[in-house]
Amino acid sequence: MIAEKSTITHNLLEQLQKHAGKIAFMPDAEIVSAIRHLESKGVPNNKHEDYKYCNIESVLRKEFKQVEQELNTLTSNDITPLKLEEAINLVVVNGNYSEALSEKMIVKGLTIKSLTELSSSEKELLSSQAKSETDALIALNTAFSGNGIFFQVEKNNVIPMPVHIIYVNSGNSNFVTNARNFTHIGASAEVTLIESFYNIGSSKVFSNFVSEKFVGENARLTCYTFQNEGSLSYSVNTNQVKVSKYSNYTNNTYTLSGELVRNNHNVELAAENCEAHLNGLFITNGTQSVDNHTLIDHQKPNCESNELYKGIAKDKSTGTFNGKIFVRKDAQKTNAYQSSKNILMSDDATINTKPQLEIYADDVKCSHGTSTGKVDTEALFYLKARGIGEENARKLLLQAFAQELIDKIEVASLKERVLHLFEKAL
Amino acid sequence: MISIKNLHASIGEKEILRGINLEVKAGEVHAIMGPNGSGKSTLSSVLAGREDYNVTEGTVTFNGKNLLDLSPEDRAREGLFLAFQYPVEIPGVSNINFLRTALNEIRKYHGHEEMPAKDFLALVKDKSKLVELDSKLASRGVNEGFSGGEKKRNEIFQMAMLNPQLAILDETDSGLDIDALRIVANGVNKLKSKDNATILITHYQRLLDYIVPDFVHILYKGRIVKSGGKELALELEAKGYDEIKAQFESLES
Numbered sequence: 184m185i186a187e188k189s190t191i192t193h194n195l196l197e198q199l200q201k202h203a204g205k206i207a208f209m210p211d212a213e214i215v216s217a218i219r220h221l222e223s224k225g226v227p228n229n230k231h232e233d234y235k236y237c238n239i240e241s242v243l244r245k246e247f248k249q250v251e252q253e254l255n256t257l258t259s260n261d262i263t264p265l266k267l268e269e270a271i272n273l274v275v276v277n278g279n280y281s282e283a284l285s286e287k288m289i290v291k292g293l294t295i296k297s298l299t300e301l302s303s304s305e306k307e308l309l310s311s312q313a314k315s316e317t318d319a320l321i322a323l324n325t326a327f328s329g330n331g332i333f334f335q336v337e338k339n340n341v342i343p344m345p346v347h348i349i350y351v352n353s354g355n356s357n358f359v360t361n362a363r364n365f366t367h368i369g370a371s372a373e374v375t376l377i378e379s380f381y382n383i384g385s386s387k388v389f390s391n392f393v394s395e396k397f398v399g400e401n402a403r404l405t406c407y408t409f410q411n412e413g414s415l416s417y418s419v420n421t422n423q424v425k426v427s428k429y430s431n432y433t434n435n436t437y438t439l440s441g442e443l444v445r446n447n448h449n450v451e452l453a454a455e456n457c458e459a460h461l462n463g464l465f466i467t468n469g470t471q472s473v474d475n476h477t478l479i480d481h482q483k484p485n486c487e488s489n490e491l492y493k494g495i496a497k498d499k500s501t502g503t504f505n506g507k508i509f510v511r512k513d514a515q516k517t518n519a520y521q522s523s524k525n526i527l528m529s530d531d532a533t534i535n536t537k538p539q540l541e542i543y544a545d546d547v548k549c550s551h552g553t554s555t556g557k558v559d560t561e562a563l564f565y566l567k568a569r570g571i572g573e574e575n576a577r578k579l580l581l582q583a584f585a586q587e588l589i590d591k592i593e594v595a596s597l598k599e600r601v602l603h604l605f606e607k608a609l
Numbered sequence: 610m611i612s613i614k615n616l617h618a619s620i621g622e623k624e625i626l627r628g629i630n631l632e633v634k635a636g637e638v639h640a641i642m643g644p645n646g647s648g649k650s651t652l653s654s655v656l657a658g659r660e661d662y663n664v665t666e667g668t669v670t671f672n673g674k675n676l677l678d679l680s681p682e683d684r685a686r687e688g689l690f691l692a693f694q695y696p697v698e699i700p701g702v703s704n705i706n707f708l709r710t711a712l713n714e715i716r717k718y719h720g721h722e723e724m725p726a727k728d729f730l731a732l733v734k735d736k737s738k739l740v741e742l743d744s745k746l747a748s749r750g751v752n753e754g755f756s757g758g759e760k761k762r763n764e765i766f767q768m769a770m771l772n773p774q775l776a777i778l779d780e781t782d783s784g785l786d787i788d789a790l791r792i793v794a795n796g797v798n799k800l801k802s803k804d805n806a807t808i809l810i811t812h813y814q815r816l817l818d819y820i821v822p823d824f825v826h827i828l829y830k831g832r833i834v835k836s837g838g839k840e841l842a843l844e845l846e847a848k849g850y851d852e853i854k855a856q857f858e859s860l861e862s
Contacts, residue, residue, distance in 0.1 A: 565697040565751075568657050569711040569767065570685035570718070579710065583701025583750075 191244050192225040192319075199327050199359060202252040206328050208298040208306055217315040217325035224319045236503045236535050237445045237474040239320070242417050246357065247389050253355040255384055259284055262349065265381055267596045270347035277352055278329020278362040292340025292372065297330050298363065305333065308365055312395040312423040318447070320419050324361040324393040331363040334376070338369030338399065345375040345594050350392065352416070353384035364394040368402045370427075377597060379409040380441075382416040390418035400454075401429040407597060408436040410444055411604060414469065421447040428454035435591050438465035438473050439604040449478040450488070452514075458487040464588040465493075466608045467500035467532075474503040481514040481544075490521040493588055495581055495609075496532035503535040508549060510542040517544060521551040526558060526584060578609050610635050610806050611656075611676070611775055616667035618655045625651045627831035628667070633775065636803040640817055640842060641810050643828035644850040649810045650694060652828070653779040657691040658684050671775070685711075686718040690773035692764040694780040699751035704763070705733065707751050708770050715771060736769040740796040758789035765796040776800075777808045782816040794819030814846035829857050 196218065206214065227233065228240035254277045262284050266272040273295060274284035280297040298309070315322035336342055352360050368374060382388050390412070398404045412418055418441055426432045438444050450459045465473040479488045494502040504523040525534040538551040558580050566576035585605060592598035611633045618626040625648045633639050643649050655662050656669065658681035669676040676684060699707070713723045724732075737744055740762040752760050761781055768776050778797065782790055797807065797820050809820060817825075817839065825841040826833045829850075834857045835841065845853070 559697075559699075561697050562699045564659060564681060565693065565699065566702075566707070566711075567681040568685055568691055568693075569707070569771065570682055570715040571707075571711050572682050572714060573680070575710060575714065576682075579702050579707070580699070583699065586701045 189222070189225055191240055192221060194248065195226070195243055195250070195359070196221065198250040202250075203327055208301055208330070209309060209325060209328055210306065213310050213315070214326055217322040220315045221319055221322040221326060224322075226319050226323070233476065233505070236501065237443070237472065239419070239445075242443060243389065246387055246417065247359065249357060250359050251356040252358050254358060255353040255355060257281075257284065257351065257353055257383075261353070261383060262351070265349045265351065265379065267345070267347045267377065267594065267600070269594065269596055270345040270377060273332060273346065273348045275329070275331055275348060275350045275362055277354065277358075278331060278360040280330055280332045290342060292337040293342055293346070293374075294333070294335040294337070296333050298328070298333055298365070299330050301333055308367065308397070309395070312397065312425050313393050313421065318421070320391055320447075321393055321421060321423075324363060324391050324421070327359075327361045328363045329361050333365050333367075335367040336369055336372040336374045339371045340369070341372065342374040345377055347377040347379065350378065350380045350390075352382040352388045352390055352412075354386045354388060355384065357387045359389045359391065362390070362392045364392075366394065366396040366404070368396075368398045368404045370399040371401045372399065373403040375405045375407075375594065377407045377409065377594065380412050380418065380420070382412045385415070387415045388417070390416060392418065393421045394423070396422060396424040396432070398424070398426045398430045398432050400427045402427070403431045404433070405593075406432075406434040407592065407594065408434060408446070409597065409601065410436070410438040410441055412441040412444070414440065414442050414471075416441050417443040419445045419447070422449065424448070424450040424459070426450060426452050426454070426457045426459055428456055430457045431460075432458070433460040434462070435588070436461075436463040436475070437588075437601045438463070439601070439608055441471060441473070443472050445474045445476070447476050449480070451480045451482060452486040452488065453482050455483045456485045460488070461490045462588055462591055463492040464585055464605075465502055466495045466497070466605060467502055468497040468608065470499050472501040472503070474505075476505045476507075478507040479509070479519065481508070481510045481517045481519060483513055484515045484517070486514065487518040488520070491588065492523045493585060494525045494534065495528060495584070496525065496534055497528040499529070499531040501533040501535070504553070505535075505537045505539070506551070507539040508541070508551075510540075510544050510547050510549065512543045514544045515546045517547040517549065519547070519549040523553040524584075525555040526581065527555060528558070578606070581609055582606070610672060612670045614668045616655070616669060617665045618651060618662045619665055620651070620662050624665070625662075625831055626655065629831070629833060631826065631833065633806050633808060635774075635806055637824065638801070638807045638809065638820065638822045640822035640825045641808060641828050641833075642812065642814075642825060642842060642845060644854065645812070647828045648831040649812075649828055650779055653691055653777045653810055656684075656689065656777060657681060682714070683718075685771070685773075686715050688774035690768050690771060690776045692761075692768060692776065692778040692781050694783065696752050696760040696764055698753050698755070700753045702751050704747045704749060704751050708733070708767065711767075712770060732770060737766055739769050739799060740765045741792050742766050757784040758786065761785055761789065761793055762796070765793055769796065769800055774805050775808070776805070777810065779810045780812065781809075782811055782813065790816065791819060814842045817842045827853055829853055
C-alpha cells in the first residue's frame with residue numbers, strides 16, 4: 184500500500200513538474216517544503232480519517248494517471264453566460280487570473296491584482312494561513328500554485344456591489360489546476376464575495392483550489408461559493424479563514440453538480456467577539472459525491488458560530504458532512520451551533536454525517552444535531568390526496584426543505600441561478 | 610356516485626374491514642358512526658388510497674370507474690376529497706402554493722387551462738370567508754403552527770377550493786369547540802348541492818345536529834351492522850354503543 188501511495192503521488196508530481204513553470208510569487212522555501220510534505224504524506228486516501236469518504240488517491244489513480252495540461256484559451260463569449268449581472272465579474276482561467284476577461288471597474292478601496300504583482304510584504308501573507316504541513320492538498324496547491332487573485336478591501340471601505348470571481352477550468356485532455364486566492368479585508372471594511380466554479384471543457388479536471396481569507400477587526404465578509412462543475416470535474420476547495428475582533432464571516436455554499444466535490448472550510452475565530460456562519464446546500468445525483476468538511480476553531484472568549492448544512496442525495500450518490508468544532512481553554516462564553524439535515528432519495532444513495540465537538544472551556548453553549556431520512560410519506564400522501572402528482576409532490580417537499588438555505592442568498596441573480604439549477608436537479 | 614361492495618381490507622395480517630356495502634348517490638349526506646376501532650378511519654383511508662392498507666376483496670366504483678385502480682392523486686382529480694382527521698403540517702410549502710398546484714393539476718387532468726392568478730386569488734378570498742379562515746394563514750406553511758380548530762377549518766377551506774363531488778370528512782368534529790364546530794358545519798352545509806355528496810365519519814352524534822344526514826350507518830367490527838335515517842343517531846346517543854356491541858358481539862373478530 185505504501186509503495187502504491189508514493190507511486191501515485193510521485194507520478195503526479197513528476198507529470199506536473201514536467202509542465203510547470205517557475206512560481207515567482209511563492210517563496211522557494213515554501214515550495215520546497217510543500218513538495219517535501221507531499222512526498223512524505225502522499226495524497227490522502229480513505230485510510231486517512233479526514234478523507235474516509237473522499238478517496239483522492241483513488242481518483243488520481245483512476246482518472247489522472249496521465250496529465251497532459253493541454254489547456255484551452257477562453258474568449259469573452261465563453262465567460263458571458265457565467266457572469267452575474269449586478270456584480271463586478273473577475274475571471275480565473277485554469278488557475279490563472281485573466282485580466283483580459285475580467286471587468287475593469289475602479290472602486291474606492293478595492294484592489295484586485297494577480298499574485299505575481301504582490302509587494303514583498305504582501306507575499307509574506309501567502310501561506311500564512313494555508314500551511315502545507317496541515318494538508319497534502321494545500322501542499323500540492325502551494326507547490327504548483329496558479330497565478331490567482333489577490334483581493335483586498337482597504338480599511339473603512341464598504342464595497343457597494345458584490346464581487347464575483349469566476350473560476351473556470353477548460354482543457355483538451357485530463358488536467359490539473361491549482362487556483363489560489365488571497366482575500367484581505369481591512370478593518371471596518373465590508374464586502375460580498377461570490378466565488379463560482381465551472382469546468383467548461385470536454386476533459387476531466389482535478390481542480391485543487393486554495394483560498395486564504397483574512398477578515399480584519401470590525402469587518403464583514405459575506406461569501407457565496409457556487410459550484411456547478413459538472414460530471415467531468417473532481418475538485419477540492421479549501422478555505423482557510425482567519426477572523427479578527429468584532430468581525431463577521433459568512434459563507435453559504437451551494438453545490439449543484441460535480442463528480443466529486445470536497446470542501447474544506449477551516450475558520451479560526453482568532454480574537455474576542457467575532458462570529459462565523461457557515462451554511463451549505465447540495466443536491467447530488469448519478470455517482471456524484473459531495474463532502475463538506477468544516478472546522479471552526481474557537482480560540483478566544485465571546486465568539487459565536489452557526490452551521491446549517493442540508494443535502495439531498497439521489498441515485499447512487501453520496502453526501503458527507505463532517506463538522507468539527509474546537510473550543511479552546513480560553514474560549515469561555517462560546518456559542519456554537521451546528522445542524523446537518525439530509526434526505527435520501529434512493530436506496531442506493533448514501534449520507535455520512537459526523538459532528539465532532541472538542542470542548543476545553545467550561546462556560547460554553549454548544550449544540551449539534553443531525554438527521555437523515557426519506558421524504559416524509561405522510562406529507563407526500565397529504566399532497567397527493569389533494570390531486571398533486573407524485574413527482575410534483577416530491578418537488579414541493581424538497582423545495583420546502585431547501586428553501587431556508589436558498590433564502591440566505593441576498594444577490595438576486597445568484598439566487599435565481601441557484602434556484603433554477605436546484606429545480607432542474609430535482 | 611360511489612358504490613362499495615363487499616369491501617375487505619387489512620393492515621399487515623389484521624383484517625379491519627370485513628365486507629362493507631354502501632351506496633351513496635348525488636345530493637345525499639351519509640353518516641358513518643361506530644365505536645373506536647370499528648374501522649371508520651380505515652374505510653376513509655382505503656377510499657383515499659393510503660398505501661398502508663391492502664384491499665383483499667370487494668369493489669369500489671366511483672362515477673363508473675374502478676376507484677381501487679386509481680392512484681391517490683387520480684382519485685382526488687376524479688372528485689374525491691378526504692378531510693383528514695389529523696391534517697399534516699408541511700413547513701416551507703405555503704398554503705397558497707399548495708392549493709394553486711392542486712387546483713391546477715386537477716384542472717389539467719380534466720383538460721382545462723390553469724386558472725389565472727387573479728381568479729385564483731379571488732376564489733381564495735371568497736372561500737376563506739366561508740370558514741372564517743384568517744387570510745394571513747393562507748401565506749403560511751401548510752397547517753404550520755395552526756391550532757386544532759384552524760387545521761380543521763383549513764380542511765374545509767381546501768374542500769371549498771377544490772369543489773369535490775364526494776367529500777369524506779374523517780372525524781372532522783374531533784377536537785373542535787362548539788364555535789369551531791358550528792363554523793365547520795356551516796361551511797359544509799353551504800357547499801352541499803344536488804350534484805355532490807358527503808360522507809361524515811364520526812364517533813359522536815353532536816356533529817349531526819349541525820349537518821343533518823339523510824342516512825346513518827353503524828359500523829362495528831368492520832361491517833355495517835345497522836342502517837337507518839337520522840333518528841338512528843339519536844337512538845345511539847341515548848343508548849350508547851353498548852347495545853350494538855352486545856347485539857353483534859357474536860360477530861367473529
